[in-house]
Amino acid sequence: MNSTHTICNKQLDLYIIQDIIITNKIIELSAESQDKIEKCRLYLDEKMKENKEPIYGINTGFGSLYDVKISNKNLTKLQENLVMSHACGTGEEVPKEIIKLMLLFKIQSLSYGYSGVQLKTINRLIDFYNNDIFPLVYTQGSLGASGDLAPLAHLSLPLIGKGEVYYKGEKYSGDQILKKFNWEKIQLKSKEGLALLNGTQFMSAYGIHMILKSYKLNYLADLIGTLSLEAYDGNISPFDELIHFIRPHNGQIKTAKRIKEFLLDSELIAQEKQHVQDPYSFRCMPQVHGASKDALKYVEKTMLIEINSVTDNPNIFVDADKIISGGNFHGQPLALALDFLGIAVAELGSISERRTYQLISGLRNLPPFLVKNPGLNSGFMIPQYTAASIISQNKQLATPASTDSIVSSNGQEDHVSMGANAATKTKRIIDNVCTILAIELMNASQGLYFRSPVKTSPFLQSFIDTYRKEIPFIEDDKVMRDEIIKSEKFIHYLIIESEELFG
16 A cells, blocks of 8 residues: 655655655645635635725636626636636647656645635545546646646646546546546636646646756766766866865865765776866766756756745735735746756756767777777767757757746736746757767767776676676767667666656
């Protein structure tokens, strides 16, 4: 039986989230959260009885229609219309692992009792989460303010028997999945549609998914870069702690320390060197990889604040007897962080490709293109072309989305974050860097072969031995795409299976 995570006042962090994901925990609301949710809903119901004035999003239209009053008898219809009309997503389907995070973070945000939703509405979202029912959500359609309207509309459609879901690999309509589980559709009450649609859970789910992956990628960049250093017969002196303590960026110090630990008891790194200096792509790994580590820390901090916040609008403050319309749905903090994340990870790929280029250049007693019979064999010539092509694409993708905006809703929503676009393009960057590192790993392992019988460290040799079971040494030309794909799968396996965050 799966263990349980209780949604309560305790904040989510990366370790809790990773544990929830890896152990496939079911979730439930604490008694305290249930009480806050019901107290807020009761307050709103009573307020609707006594207050005849328009309250934005509760008994009015939405966006530029904020001054159109809606009669009480039409409030359920108003909320359903909102969900249906805003479900305008296009593009590719969002990966299921990100949809699951969207559900978790929407539940977390609504659980604080400032949104006016019914308890049964949140419990149905929990049912979806615990049963791995994934509403179909699409990558395009969100401006990142008023939150992620279109993606969250698709996430919410099955609550009212609309839209589509995946369940156990099969696609069901919203109505079919309700019937399969013998559930009644949710009768949305005042404010609920807006509570479900306003919020930043599309951006933040992408962000958390990518930061978890990026920490592991950064570790692998250190590891694969160290293997390349060994294959290149590089120097250890650039990783001496003394030079890093006089420029004490945390990521820089951590990278240098990690690389020295990887090299412990290496015969290769200890042997006399013919070259006093190495190219920047080797000796500046602490500075470059380290800067990305520090960037990840900033992104992590921003994302954790966001997923532990209330991001819909308006917000209901029972104790203060106030309903306040504001802008907590605006994704600007996330948009900036997501752009920064994309740039930081793109740089890991950029310096990786440069190391690959150095390895195939026929320098330091390595054969040209890392093959025994160059000329007859092209060897590792073209995988570097592939990496260079991907690097160029990443440069284009790393152009910030957050500097863009466009007026919507008849001028009422006149500045938007474009954080959703930052999220989806950054995911492409991260996926690309997995491929770039996979290509570098192919080259580094091939280069190390030519250093035999001098050995690398026991740790690095163990890693290479595991890798060689999947991707053997290449004697003669073969279809290199097949080798790249196998190397990519090896990288992905390490990312998925590792329970260590390497943060």
